[in-house]
Amino acid sequence: MLFGLFGKRCAVEHDEYLKLMPRIVEGLSQVRLIFYKSLDEALETRGVNCNYLGLLGADVGAALKGYQLTCSFGYSFAYMKDVSWASKVHPTWLDLLSDSDRADIEYHNKLFLDCAGDFSCLSELLLGILYEVMEWPRREAYMTKVIVANCCALGIMSQAVVSHVAGDRRNVKKLVGNLGIRECSFSF
Secondary structure, three states: OOOOOHHHEEEEHHHHHHHHHHHHHHHHHHHHHHHHHHHHHHHHHOOOOOOOOOOOOOOHHHHHHHHHHHHHHHHHHHEEOOHHHHHHHHHHHHHHHHOOOOOHHHHHHHHOOOOOOHHHEEEEEEEHHHHHHHHOOOOOHHHHHHHHHHHHHHHHHHHHHHHHOOOOOOHHHHHHHOOOOOOOOOOO
């Protein structure tokens, strides 16, 4: 746990941070699976067969991992004692997130950095990637709304994973509350 007396946020040293990273990446993977299923169910109600297992393809997977990396890595700086070593930790995040798609994840991460943390910008960019990769025929307003909402939720839940691993229950509650979720429990 990274909290000291009176709930004040504590920051961790480099070595301790590295020990937390595998749990963060495991949590990001679980949140990604929830995203796939949620998006599939929402679009299926409108007759769009997106088959979330098809979303597990390398192109979409790398885009989503790059998106999550962008949403959660910078956010994790709040839990670092010294952010000067953040650039040394970034390759470790990439290693843990990637199977064989490291270059693609890094490409998407750099692409998303242009949004400077703006969730609407990030979600619109990811929306364009999903439309292109999934070869969906047209941008129907409902589909766009559902996909953008799911993309925003993915980004916020990715940040909630970081807070959860850091032991910051108050911030997890705040983040998931932004999504209209009262309680959230992670199993990693």
